Amino acid sequence: MRRARRYRAAGADCVYPILLAEPGQVAEFVAGAGAPVNLLYRPGGPSLAELTRLGAARISHGEGPYAAVQARTAALLDAIRAGRDPYAA
Numbered sequence: 429m430r431r432a433r434r435y436r437a438a439g440a441d442c443v444y445p446i447l448l449a450e451p452g453q454v455a456e457f458v459a460g461a462g463a464p465v466n467l468l469y470r471p472g473g474p475s476l477a478e479l480t481r482l483g484a485a486r487i488s489h490g491e492g493p494y495a496a497v498q499a500r501t502a503a504l505l506d507a508i509r510a511g512r513d514p515y516a517a
Contacts, residue, residue: 429457429460429461431443432445432457432460432461432462432463432465433461433462435463436461436462436463440463441463441464442463442464442465442466442485442486443461443463443464443465443466444465444466444467444468444488445457445465445467446468447468448467448468449468449470449473449474451474451478451482454467454474454479454482454483455482455483458482458483458484459483464485464486465483465484465485465486466484466485466486466487466488467479467482467484467486467487467488468487468488468489468490469487469488469489469490469492470490470492471492
């Protein structure tokens with residue numbers, strides 16, 4: 429919270445507590461930040477709907493989309509190497 433207030437005092441438009449994920453802590457942070465809060469969506473954490481309900485002004489996905497594309501690309505290449513149809517379901 430102290431860091432969020434310092435960022436705000438320095439002119440930040442929003443704050444981004446990257447590792448904050450527990451719903452009670454998120455709600456407390458959003459209530460006390462004094463600025464819009466950008467939250468990170470990640471597997472195993474609160475859902476997008478929950479982050480919105482907790483007061484997220486913005487939701488980031490971090491490396492999630494890149495990791496998903498990377499995993500899918502690896503699966504396609506594995507199928508090609510094995511002589512299978514890479515696009516078969």
